[in-house]
Amino acid sequence: MSSPETGRSAGSGGWGTLRLLGNELSTQFRRWRTWAMLAALALIPVLIGVALKLVGGSSPGRGPAFLDQITNNGLFVGLAAVTVAIPLFLPLTVSVAAGDAIAGEASHGTLRYLLIAPAGRVRLLIVKYLAAAVFGIVASLTVVLVGTLVGLALFPIGPVTLLSGAQVPIGEGLLRLLAIAAYVAVSLLGLSAIGLFFSTLTSVPIGAMAATAILAVTAQIIGAIPQLDALHPWLFTDRWLDFADLLRAPVVWDSFVSNALLQGAYIVVFGAAAMLRLSRKDILS
Structure with missing residues (x-):
């Protein structure tokens, strides 16, 4: 039998990778x-929207960013929810998903099977x-989309006033919300690579999950x-x-590009570390 690293089978190649994915x-x-986890994330914008609907608007400068804008325009529910979710809740759920990736298979005794038939270590990673x-x-989309729906249901909707003071139509405002969801998703890519690396170090998923989440908070x-x-510039x-x-007019893309490059660097470093670790790891289960 060919080794899992070099062997080829009917499931090899791009189609096999897509099928495995x-x-x-x-x-x-x-x-x-x-x-x-997705329901818990969806609960964040629901709680924000319902709380503001029941007790009224927030004073300017108090609470999370965009919170004081919600009662005037429901589209800001999604923005406020993202601001609340990204420091802890989104990293926590991503840490669970990434930390369980390899360690979960090892703990269930299925990792050896996956490597032999016919994934291979690199493709599996x-x-x-x-x-x-x-x-x-x-x-990320769950937080933004549920926030948008809550805003539509509970508050008036209108043109979005940007940070630069200009107003854009509702349609463009929704597109900018999707762009922010994309930004947040990109922000979590480096953390996913870190979690994957930790997942190769242990067969106890909770350990990899906790280490990833703690590192996100520490950073x-x-x-x-x-x-x-x-x-600071080196932190993911x-x-x-x-x-x-x-949310400026015109849109400033410098931060998006810089963030993508930063996350890409973490993907390369921790992805390579994960591959090196798994390639040298004795798979007994």
Whole structure:
């Protein structure tokens, strides 16, 4: 039998990778855990919208960004919800998805089977990473889309006043919301790579999940300490909240590009580390 690293079979090649990814996504989105996490994320904009509907608007400058704009324009529910979710809730759910990627298979005794028939280590890592990235995209869209629907249901909707003071039509405002969801999804790509690496270090999924989530919180704490500002540009969390540049006229894309490059660097470094670790790991189960 050919080795799992070099062997070829009917399932090899691009089509085999897509089929493996389809199976992985199907498994992931059949889990109650996945839907429970998405429901918890969806609850954030619901709670924000209902609370403001019941008690009235927030005073300017108090609470999360965009909160004081919601009662005037419901489209800001999604923006406020993203601002609340990205420091903790989104990273926590992505940490669960990425940390479970390899460690979960090892704990269930299915990792050896996956490597032999016929994934191979590199392809399995790529598929697991893509599945975690897809979850991050779905999670980001969940917060923004549910927030938009809550805003439509509970508050008046109108032209969106941008940070630069200009107003754009509702349609363009919705497109900018989707761009912000894309920005947030890109922000989580580096964390997914870190979680995947931690997942190769252990057969205990909760350990990889916890390590990933703790690192995300630690990076944000470091980012909030002015005395450590020399480290800030290197943190994968450094540009997580810079999506406000997408609410200017004209749109400023510099932050989006810089964030994508930063996350790409983390993907390369931790993806390579994960491949190196898994290639040298003895798979006993």
